[in-house]
Structures are given as structure tokens and as C-alpha cells.
Amino acid sequence: MQERLELHAEVPESLIGKRLDQALAELFSDYSRSRIKDWILAGHVQINQQVWDKPxxxxxxxxxxxxxxxxEVQQQHKAQAMALDIQYEDEHILVLNKPADLVVHPGAGNSSGTLLNALLNHVPDIGAVPRAGIVHRLDKDTTGLMVVAKTIPAQTNLVEQLQAREISREYEAVVNGTMVAGGTVDEPIARHETRRTSMAVRIGGKPAVTHYRVIQKFRAHTHLRLKLETGRTHQIRVHMAHLHHPIVGDPLYGGRPRPPKSASDELRDTLRDFKRQALHAAQLELAHPISGEWLSWQAPLPQDMVDLLTILRADTKAHDQDWE
Incomplete structure (x- = not known):
């Protein structure tokens, strides 16, 4: 649903000689410069009762x-009482630890039971913030830390931090295959040519950079720590698959389970029954959007990944090989 917005101001002397988009971004700092530029280009800005459409x-x-x-306002979505694992909250932002099997935003087949529905219940006024304050997403079955803006000024600042790559996001994952060392994947990502629900490394796609390092090696798997420079859809999952080390359990990019030779029935069963990507947003760091204070949060691995790693370590030890 859309809501009418009308803003008025007089250009002060301090903004003489400024470009229209720069001046409006200062006059109406609750809104991002990119949004204001869109309004200018769309003919929604009048100066002395004349439309100005040149930024x-x-x-x-x-x-x-x-x-x-x-x-856009979020009134068309229903507020739903749902438990949220909130790690931090003040009047401007909240940081939560998202569980597996939670969709972030309503979509086809998911009109309720999403994080957005829970946020509308927890912070009723958040419906006035675009996308209910959700400034970045985690895939349905990826667990871990997310920041949500509770006000428009906070949302504007967090989006600008994301665009400037100033928010630090680190993940842990368990991938197929034994990786010798860490590295960087710098490959563009776009929609897959034929599978429209999937992404792929493609020439002409959006720039995407993922750094990774090895935490522990096993006989046929590797525990990784990863850091994003960009935030493309499915970025880590696509980049790891591109390296031929897809994430364990990934339903789109992982393929069939790959147990090592002579694996125990317990390990085989664990790999077969791991039905989500073994990917967790473990650390989030950012400047508070209002105070500017640098903040950091860590979220421990969820139990299913802890159990997976425990079994992989036991398998490595049982076969008397030191892969660390």
C-alpha cells in the first residue's frame, strides 16, 4: 500500500550554489539521496511552483x-506475535539472531509467518519505515545476525553504510571438499539463464566479492569463515559452488551428500538429513546510525551445525588423520 507524502522547505543561504539533489538530501535528511534523486527524475519536486527534474x-x-x-507502507501485512531472538535493541535499531526456516519478507506462498510480520507486532510503528526496516536479508534457511531499522533516519543511514561497504558481515559455513587455504572470490553474480529461482556467476552480472579462510579441514569437508564485501542474492552459496566447494545441505547449489570413504552410518545419515545450507551469519559490525558508535555482535553456531562439526571431527579422528 502507498501513502501520500508531502514535504515543504525553504532553501537557506547555506545551500546557495548547491546541486538540487545535494541540497534536498540535506534539507530532508530522513530520506536517502538515491531516493530523493528518484523523486527529482520522476517530476515529484517543485521549486517555486515549477517542476525541476534535473538533479x-x-x-x-x-x-x-x-x-x-x-x-510504500507495510499496512497490508498483518502483525503476528512470534518469538524473536533479539541481541540488541534501542529506539533506533534492533539486532536479531534469525533461526533457520524463517522467511524474512512476505512473498509468493509466504504471506504470513515471516520476520516482517513479527516486526510489525514487536514494533507497531515500523510499518511507516520502508520494508518495515529490513535493510538486508538472510536466505530462509541461513541463520544468524540481522540488523533492522526502527525509524526512517536509521534506515537511511544503514542503507548508505551498506552501499558504502562500511557494514562488516562475517559468516561460518561447512562446505564439501577439503580446501587447502583461504582466498577471495571476485566474480559477478546475476540471475541464472534458465533456472529463474537461482543465481550464477555470469559475465555482466553485479560485482560480488567474498573473502574466506579455513577454520578446520576434515577428510572431505571444510569449516570456513567468510566475509562479504558485497551483498548479492545467494552470494556465498553461489561463490562456493563456483569454486566446486558447495555448502553442505544447500538445496539449490549443493548437489548430493558427499561422505568420505569408509564413513560411519552416523556421518552418512547426518549429511543426508542436513536439509538446509550449513551457513550462519556469525558476526555483524556497524556504526550506530544515529550516535555513530561502532558496535559489534557475535552469534554462536546453531546446534545443527555444532552437531555436524562434532561428527566430522570424530570421523577425522577415527581415521587417524590430522587435517587441521
């Missing part, structure tokens, strides 16, 4: 500004 136009000072546009 680079210079201002002389004293002009009367009127913005008339519409913004």
Missing part, C-alpha cells in the same frame, strides 16, 4: 521547495 540544477537560495510523492 544537477544549482540553487540560488530562498527558493520554496515542494515534494509531492508516495511511499
Amino acid at each position: 544537477r540544477e544549482k540553487l540560488m537560495g530562498g527558493e520554496q521547495v515542494l515534494i509531492q510523492t508516495r511511499i
Whole structure:
């Protein structure tokens, strides 16, 4: 649902000579510069009762500004009481540890029972914030830390931090195959040519960079720590599959289970029954969007990944090989 938005201001002397998009970003700092630029290009900005649709136009000072546009609100989604594992919360943001099997945003086949529905219940006013304050996502079955903006100014700042690659996100994963050392994957990602629900490394795709290092090696698997520079859809999953080391349990990119030779029935069963990607957002660091204070959170591995690693270690020890 969309809601009418009308903003008024007079250009002060301090903004004389500024470009239109720069001046409006300062006058209406609750909204991002990219959003304001979109409003200008769409003809939603009037200066002295005349439409200005060129972001680079210079201002002389004293002009009367009127913005008339519409913004998305979340009223069409229902608030639902759901348990949230909140790691931090103040009046501007909250940080939560997302469990597996929780969809972040309603979509086809998921109109309720999502994180967004839970947020509307936990913070009723968050419906006035675009996408209910969700500034980045985790895949349904990826666990771990997410930050949510509770106000428009916080959302604007967090989006700008993400775009500037200033938010640090680190993950842990268990992948198929034994990796010798860490490294970096710098490969563009785009929608798969034929499988429209999947992504792929493709020429002409959006830039995507993933750094990884080895935590522990097993006979046929590796425990990794990964850090994102960018935040493309399925980025870690696609990049690991591109290296021919897909994440254990990944239903889209992982393929069949790959137990080592002479694996125990317990290990074979664990790999076969691991029905989600073994991927966890373990650490999140950012500047508080209002105070600027640098904040950091860590979330321990979920129990299913702890159990998987325990069995992989036991398998390595049982076969008397030191892969660490």
C-alpha cells in the first residue's frame, strides 16, 4: 500500500550554489539521496511552483521547495506475535539472531509467518519505515545476525553504510571438499539463464566479492569463515559452488551428500538429513546510525551445525588423520 507524502522547505543561504539533489538530501535528511534523486527524475519536486527534474540544477537560495510523492507502507501485512531472538535493541535499531526456516519478507506462498510480520507486532510503528526496516536479508534457511531499522533516519543511514561497504558481515559455513587455504572470490553474480529461482556467476552480472579462510579441514569437508564485501542474492552459496566447494545441505547449489570413504552410518545419515545450507551469519559490525558508535555482535553456531562439526571431527579422528 502507498501513502501520500508531502514535504515543504525553504532553501537557506547555506545551500546557495548547491546541486538540487545535494541540497534536498540535506534539507530532508530522513530520506536517502538515491531516493530523493528518484523523486527529482520522476517530476515529484517543485521549486517555486515549477517542476525541476534535473538533479544537477544549482540553487540560488530562498527558493520554496515542494515534494509531492508516495511511499510504500507495510499496512497490508498483518502483525503476528512470534518469538524473536533479539541481541540488541534501542529506539533506533534492533539486532536479531534469525533461526533457520524463517522467511524474512512476505512473498509468493509466504504471506504470513515471516520476520516482517513479527516486526510489525514487536514494533507497531515500523510499518511507516520502508520494508518495515529490513535493510538486508538472510536466505530462509541461513541463520544468524540481522540488523533492522526502527525509524526512517536509521534506515537511511544503514542503507548508505551498506552501499558504502562500511557494514562488516562475517559468516561460518561447512562446505564439501577439503580446501587447502583461504582466498577471495571476485566474480559477478546475476540471475541464472534458465533456472529463474537461482543465481550464477555470469559475465555482466553485479560485482560480488567474498573473502574466506579455513577454520578446520576434515577428510572431505571444510569449516570456513567468510566475509562479504558485497551483498548479492545467494552470494556465498553461489561463490562456493563456483569454486566446486558447495555448502553442505544447500538445496539449490549443493548437489548430493558427499561422505568420505569408509564413513560411519552416523556421518552418512547426518549429511543426508542436513536439509538446509550449513551457513550462519556469525558476526555483524556497524556504526550506530544515529550516535555513530561502532558496535559489534557475535552469534554462536546453531546446534545443527555444532552437531555436524562434532561428527566430522570424530570421523577425522577415527581415521587417524590430522587435517587441521
